[in-house]
Amino acid sequence: MPERFSYELKATDGKARTGVISTPRGEIRTPAFMPVGTAGTVKAMLPESVRATGADILLGNTYHLMLRPTAERIDRLGGLHRFMNWNRPILTDSGGFQVMSLAELRKLTERGVTFRSHIDGSRHEITPERSMEIQRLLGSDIVMAFDECPALPADRKRIEDSMRLSMRWASRSKEAFGDRPGHALFGIQQGGLEQDLREESAKALRDIGFDGYAVGGLAVGEGQEAMFGVLDFAPDMLPADKPRYLMGVGKPDDIVGAVARGIDMMDCVLPSRSGRTGQAWTRHGVVNIKNARHADDPRPLDEHCTCPACTGYSRAYLHHVFRAGEMISGMLLTWHNLHYYQELMQGMRDAIAAGRFAEFERDFHAQRAEGDIAPL
Template identity: 80%
Template sequence: MEISFDLKATDGRARTGVIRTPRGDIRTPAFMPVGTAATVKAMMPESVRETGADILLGNTYHLMLRPTAERIDRLGGLHKFMNWDRPILTDSGGFQVMSLAGLRKLTEEGVKFTSHVDGSKHMLSPERSMEIQKLLGSDIVMCFDECPALPADRDTIARSMELSMRWAKRSKEAFGERPGHALFGIMQGGLERDLREVSAQKLREIGFHGYAIGGLAVGEGQQAMFACLDYAPGFLPEDKPRYLMGVGKPDDIVGAVKRGVDMMDCVLPSRSGRTGQAFTRRGVVNIKNARHIDDPRPLDEDCTCPTCRNYSRAYLSHVYRSNEMISAMLLTWHNLHYFQEIMQGMRAAIAGGTFDAWEADFHAGRADGDIAPL
């Protein structure tokens, strides 16, 4: 079975559809929880599935360093290793090399870097990234690219984009023919419209199963990101999925879908859960605040997740202040549930032609703010 994309409905530029894979369907718009080191932190895989997630993201950089892709391959591949039998997308490792690795040296061949884990030396190239992702056995593979931090001058962005396009061609050649697996190209070009268009054209000429919009959510701010998304998705094929990498907050996600994006990922719901922040339809609740200590109400009375059904704000405040592991577990479960609830709401609204009304209700609820203290 080949991986395919069925576009079911549109409402304005917002789209809903299904990415069909041998391991199951991915409903779009889709939010992918991040399983950095073969785990979504503080969650069991079956619990992640219960939140409504159809696909997870794994990190090539982290897994190549520990426990190594070769070990995961010997143990049956990433799906078996982490007990997740549905689709997995792996990033290329390029972003982490640029942001985490020390003493890195960038050349046409690839990137030489020193591991942040143990100081060992490594080389990551398009060919090696494809090899690692094949060993992992991921369903959707990302091209190896360079992602420059913004702001950056136009010449730097242009050189980086051209390098990424050469690496995209090498990634496609190294990927080869792998039935049942997909390779996504990554558009670069910073906030320069003409560079984004050139990048998209080069990727289309190479030909990919799907296309990502890279180089955003790297410090440019929401207004600049949305300005780029006003045109960037339109440069990509309509009949292929569009993936915005590393986004984001709930209002970032809704704004991206409104502008034609089909897939997103972000560590925010799990990272925030570990630091005492919960996302709700009325905005962000900071469980560290003293107002919650005696509050018997749930985080969100309209939420159906196990956290909101079974635990009070007072209890969540207590376990967070006591540094109990269940704090991260309960808040992460709620956050992932809420993010998937947003995706389901948008899918239904796009299919029903009511996306504008849904979006207005979404923003109105958040504008109301949290419920009043007792």
């Protein structure tokens, strides 16, 4: 395995890209979807099952882990990889987004953010320096710079001030990260929906210099059309020889649209969260297993899917265990959803390599438009 972090672009088709990120803990095939292991676990899944779906990398949440069980405890126990029994790459977010969305009584200053925990009300501070320290203690392979992410819609002045603060924090993050061979630091572009602010942010990040670049501040309530509008120009502002990561996205059609616009990495809680609430994502759209139409249906969720939920169980059974509140319901549907997402990524990687991404995209939308199989 390589001792350093690197990215190799293998093929492009239009703006869509496929490549490989190499880390000491393994390769990440791009476009990559990262399942979210918020508190050191992808909910309802064993780590080896997550790997079996095709995932090369997981995401961990700095904010949740610093509060419980604490980064210091995880470090004493050998780091996050050993702690959660996942020996492949892990990306950790910086904590910025969760502080903004979850913490109580937060106060923002040039230095950082002070807040009260949503768990027990205890008082904490995250600065760029503290975020780097927490992520170092966790031992993550890809570290995110500490940023501030305003919810949209917001007025231009608020977005501008926030972006410039994030760029100053990006510089401090880089300095605090230091020289850590084998570990990567990604900067995060901000600027809301404003093209000139996105360009200013991208220039600031390029001047600082990072191992990869994220498009932040999207999937925060602006809607798909506005998000795609930004993705039509934002990835082009970032270095072509480094990975580009769209944070917190998303639904399958969001993912395909993002890849078509030059994005390499994504993460979202959607496949696992949906699985626990009775929603299955399939090539024909969303199946709500709670609906009565499935109660007597002996067919699988998707006859072409090779996941355990589809090869071993009927819609009727999945409907029953969901209605009965049985734990296996969330386990099977989460496995199916993660399998579908990884199959989607593999399909896109193959299509880009073969120069037929436009055809893939067309077929993807046509299948989804057909809708679910007719009830019996």
